[in-house]
Amino acid sequence: MSDIAYVKTELSPTLPPPPNAAGPMKWLKDNLFSTWYEAIGTVVASAILIYLFMSIVDWAFVTSVWEASSFEDCLERYTGHPVGACWGFVDARFNQFMFGPYPTDSYWRPIIVGILLVAGLLPIMFEQIPGRKIAAPLMLGIFPWLSVALLHGPIEMTTLDSGLGIGVTALLFVLGIALGLYGRKNFNPGQTMIGFGVAYCIGVMYFLAWGLGLETIATNKYGGFMLTLILSAVGIGVSLPLGIVLALGRRASNMPLIQMLCIGFIELVRAVPLITILFMAQFMLPLFLPEGVDFDNLVRALVGVSLFSSAYMAEVVRGGLQAIPKGQFEAADALGLNYSMSMRLIILPQALKIVIPNIVSTFIGLFKDTTLVSIIGLLDLLLTMKQAITSTKWLGMEHTGYIFVGLIYLVCCFGMSRYSIYLEKKLHTGHKR
Amino acid sequence: MNFKHLLAAGAAVAFSASVAQAGTLDDVKAKGYIDCGVTTGLAGFASPDDQGNWAGFDVDFCRAMAAAVLGDASKVKYTPTTGKTRFTALASGEVDVLARNTTWTFSRDTDLGFEFVGVNYYDGQGFMVKKDLGVKSALELDGASVCIQTGTTTELNLADYFRANNMSFTPIVIEDNAEARQNYESGACDVYTTDRSGLAATRVVLSDPDAHVVLPEIVSKEPLGPLVRHGDNQWGDIARWTLNALITAEELGVTQGNIGEMASSNNPEIRRLVGAEGDLGAMIGLDAEWAMRAVAAGGNYSEIYERNIGPNTPLQLARGVNALWTQGGILYSPPFR
Numbered sequence: 001m002s003d004i005a006y007v008k009t010e011l012s013p014t015l016p017p018p019p020n021a022a023g024p025m026k027w028l029k030d031n032l033f034s035t036w037y038e039a040i041g042t043v044v045a046s047a048i049l050i051y052l053f054m055s056i057v058d059w060a061f062v063t064s065v066w067e068a069s070s071f072e073d074c075l076e077r078y079t080g081h082p083v084g085a086c087w088g089f090v091d092a093r094f095n096q097f098m099f100g101p102y103p104t105d106s107y108w109r110p111i112i113v114g115i116l117l118v119a120g121l122l123p124i125m126f127e128q129i130p131g132r133k134i135a136a137p138l139m140l141g142i143f144p145w146l147s148v149a150l151l152h153g154p155i156e157m158t159t160l161d162s163g164l165g166i167g168v169t170a171l172l173f174v175l176g177i178a179l180g181l182y183g184r185k186n187f188n189p190g191q192t193m194i195g196f197g198v199a200y201c202i203g204v205m206y207f208l209a210w211g212l213g214l215e216t217i218a219t220n221k222y223g224g225f226m227l228t229l230i231l232s233a234v235g236i237g238v239s240l241p242l243g244i245v246l247a248l249g250r251r252a253s254n255m256p257l258i259q260m261l262c263i264g265f266i267e268l269v270r271a272v273p274l275i276t277i278l279f280m281a282q283f284m285l286p287l288f289l290p291e292g293v294d295f296d297n298l299v300r301a302l303v304g305v306s307l308f309s310s311a312y313m314a315e316v317v318r319g320g321l322q323a324i325p326k327g328q329f330e331a332a333d334a335l336g337l338n339y340s341m342s343m344r345l346i347i348l349p350q351a352l353k354i355v356i357p358n359i360v361s362t363f364i365g366l367f368k369d370t371t372l373v374s375i376i377g378l379l380d381l382l383l384t385m386k387q388a389i390t391s392t393k394w395l396g397m398e399h400t401g402y403i404f405v406g407l408i409y410l411v412c413c414f415g416m417s418r419y420s421i422y423l424e425k426k427l428h429t430g431h432k433r
Numbered sequence: 434m435n436f437k438h439l440l441a442a443g444a445a446v447a448f449s450a451s452v453a454q455a456g457t458l459d460d461v462k463a464k465g466y467i468d469c470g471v472t473t474g475l476a477g478f479a480s481p482d483d484q485g486n487w488a489g490f491d492v493d494f495c496r497a498m499a500a501a502v503l504g505d506a507s508k509v510k511y512t513p514t515t516g517k518t519r520f521t522a523l524a525s526g527e528v529d530v531l532a533r534n535t536t537w538t539f540s541r542d543t544d545l546g547f548e549f550v551g552v553n554y555y556d557g558q559g560f561m562v563k564k565d566l567g568v569k570s571a572l573e574l575d576g577a578s579v580c581i582q583t584g585t586t587t588e589l590n591l592a593d594y595f596r597a598n599n600m601s602f603t604p605i606v607i608e609d610n611a612e613a614r615q616n617y618e619s620g621a622c623d624v625y626t627t628d629r630s631g632l633a634a635t636r637v638v639l640s641d642p643d644a645h646v647v648l649p650e651i652v653s654k655e656p657l658g659p660l661v662r663h664g665d666n667q668w669g670d671i672a673r674w675t676l677n678a679l680i681t682a683e684e685l686g687v688t689q690g691n692i693g694e695m696a697s698s699n700n701p702e703i704r705r706l707v708g709a710e711g712d713l714g715a716m717i718g719l720d721a722e723w724a725m726r727a728v729a730a731g732g733n734y735s736e737i738y739e740r741n742i743g744p745n746t747p748l749q750l751a752r753g754v755n756a757l758w759t760q761g762g763i764l765y766s767p768p769f770r
Contacts, residue, residue, distance in 0.1 A: 070747075071638060071747070075638060076640060077640055077641060077642075092483045093483060095485070096481065096483075096485055100485075104484070220510070220512060279517075282518065282521070374473070374515075375515060375517065375518075376515070376517075376518055377512070377513050377514050377515050377518045379473070379513060383473060383474075386473070386474060386609075387474035387480060387481060387513075388474075388481075389611065390474035390480040390634075391474075391476070391480045391481065391482060391483075392634075392741075392746055392748060393482070393483070395634055395637060395747060396614065396637075396638025398611035
């Protein structure tokens with residue numbers, strides 16, 4: 001027998017594919033150079049991109065000025081060489097961009113609020129971080145008042161000026177707690193809620209009047225990025241729950257009065273531009289109020305912005321409610337759930353999940369719309385920047401200023417948008433569309 | 434019966450409201466600061482510095498008033514107002530005085546119910562062109578494209594001027610100074626027109642200021658001054674005479690530096706100004722040394738001018754018509770007597 005076999009006993013080794021049929025070369029060929037005209041397009045486009053990139057790098061890092069004491073350090077005719085960004089200007093004005101006219105030695109107050117906000121939101125936003133069960137009620141029930149106290153200090157409460165006022169509120173507080181405890185003992189959720197609710201409100205009132213014993217800093221001292229954040233945070237915090245309530249009210253066909261009110265509010269507010277609402281709040285409100293009753297300018301803007309975004313939010317949420325099949329409502333009824341339970345457990349979780357992109361869009365829109373308050377003289381981030389370039393030290397620094405402010409808005413809005421995508425993926429449990 | 438009560442209550446509210454407005458001086462003393470309405474930012478006139486302290490030509494007037502009334506120039510609460518909110522802020526009592534480069538016009542003085550207490554800066558609308566155009570006078574601007582801020586009186590003045598001189602122009606509408614500079618420098622418009630103080634602020638940051646010239650024509654009168662509400666003449670007097678004290682101090686050579694020694698001056702008008710003689714202060718509800726404090730706060734008119742907008746500042750505005758009447762200008766204060 002010969003050793004020569006007719007049949008190969010082992011496979012010939014697998015050769016790597018030719019370079020143009022796999023790996024990066026193939027990807028390049030398939031996607032960028034598949035035809036001659038595509039190749040030309042690729043070359044032209046990348047040339048443009050590279051040029052743009054180089055210009056930006058040149059402007060922001062190479063020819064930029066990092067230390068400047070006035071515009072003379074940042075203008076070509078004084079320095080003698082082309083100058084890109086003037087980061088020295090941003091550096092000199094950074095505190096004002098962040099806090100506006102807020103007193104320098106009290107910067108720690110908004111900083112603490114910011115830290116608390118982030119620390120409280122992280123566990124709520126990302127389930128990998130523990131502590132959501134504790135963070136959520138704290139953020140809802142305590143954080144708003146704590147931040148008011150930190151930012152503003154004590155708020156004057158005329159009710160608490162007189163002994164009578166103190167007596168009545170203290171009595172109400174005790175009665176509220178008693179009612180709450182009584183209701184709890186008798187398993188009466190209504191009584192418990194009313195009792196503890198009253199006690200909570202009075203507690204908050206006392207807390208705000210005490211204001212942690214800090215020095216009062218009036219709202220006309222708020223500005224910069226801090227004011228932008230306050231406006232958007234309050235706008236977002238109010239508009240989502242209020243929007244849900246309005247949306248539910250608008251669909252409540254068994255309560256025609258409430259339905260009419262909701263429709264009227266939503267349609268009225270949506271029919272008017274935000275600027276008009278801000279002007280109304282600024283100029284008309286004082287005419288309707290009795291002499292002496294005067295809201296703070298910032299509060300007026302906050303009310304205007306919140307109401308405005310609530311109307312839009314209501315329509316977004318209503319869109320989600322309409323996407324829920326009728327069977328879901330019927331199933332909830334069949335299980336014997338009452339209205340609030342069926343909404344809370346069945347309908348809203350589905351409806352809100354559907355409209356996450358729209359909700360976040362509304363938030364992003366609101367965040368950017370806050371720049372409009374500059375028209376009524378509130379010093380938001382954008383106006384603070386515009387103000388900075390009217391200082392005789394910093395004339396003509398608008399390029400750097402606008403780019404810097406634009407970057408802040410970009411980072412915030414892009415962050416919100418990415419989070420919404422993360423949320424969508426996480427909640428992507430049911431019907432895939 | 435009920436209706437009558439309601440009426441009575443309404444009348445009482447209205448009455449008490451007008452009473453409350455009548456005593457601005459007492460209100461200011463009670464709260465311990467002056468609410469001063471300023472711009473949200475205008476180069477040289479009012480703008481916060483890097484530390485966030487307001488500074489500028491209009492701001493120094495507020496400080497002088499605070500020094501005169503409260504004895505402390507820092508007792509001012511600055512309320513930034515926009516062109517749209519300024520008059521409401523003053524009318525509603527949100528600010529006690531508005532020092533916001535506001536042009537004194539007939540309708541603002543009468544119809545809006547304000548009282549201009551004087552003029553602290555005579556501005557006027559001017560034109561800036563590139564030197565290499567060879568234009569020497571605004572009358573040669575026929576057919577030019579003009580950068581102009583929308584919704585301002587400058588727009589109307591421009592149209593009036595060109596129509597009166599049978600010329601035509603192409604408006605390039607822009608929103609603010611920064612945008613104007615961009616358009617003007619890139620050649621989108623041949624001419625930039627705004628108040629001459631604004632032209633100065635724009636010109637200084639052009640890449641080559643010497644290649645541009647501000648034409649001699651002034652096409653509008655813009656007397657800028659502080660204003661107060663109608664209905665409280667005492668407060669108006671205080672504002673008016675604070676401004677006059679600053680101007681008179683310059684005329685008499687009283688400066689921030691030498692005002693301490695002026696009480697021993699021989700000049701009777703100086704002695705009246707600083708309160709060493711007569712009782713001028715008492716006539717407006719203040720003490721004798723009110724004007725002395727006003728000048729000591731930021732100097733006389735000239736010192737305020739030089740510090741904020743004068744030739745040694747980036748704005749480089751020459752005194753021009755804003756010089757004293759004794760020096761060829763039209764600045765003139767009634768006598769302190």
